[in-house]
Amino acid sequence: MRRARPQAHAAHKRALKRATLRDCAHRCVYCGVCLHSEIATLDHVFPIAKGGMHTPGNVVAACGPCNRRKGDMLPHEFFHRYPGAGLNFLAYARVVHRSLKRGARRAVSLAMAA
C-alpha cells in the first residue's frame, strides 16, 4: 500500500514515531530503557510478517536490541520466553490493543508458573 507521496509518507512516519514514543513514555516497552527518537525503533507487536497491522494499537517503541531479539516472534511466544519483557510491556505499552495486553498477561503468568 503505497498511495501516499513519498514526502507525506516520511512526515507520517515521523509523526507516528513521535506519537508512539510519547505513548510509551519514551521507553523501550520490552526492557524499559529510556529512548529518544534517534535511537528508538518502532516494533509491530503482532509482526507484519504474520499478519499484524501497521496501526497505532499494534505499534510500540523499542530499542534496537529488543527489536532484533523479538524479530518475527508472535507476542505470546516472545513474552513466554522473556517474561520480564512482558511485564515491561504491560507497564509501558499503554495504548496497544487490549487483546495484546491480555495475551501478554497470559503469557507472563504461564511463564511464571512453569
Ligand SMILES: [Zn+2]
Ligand atoms: Zn529494549
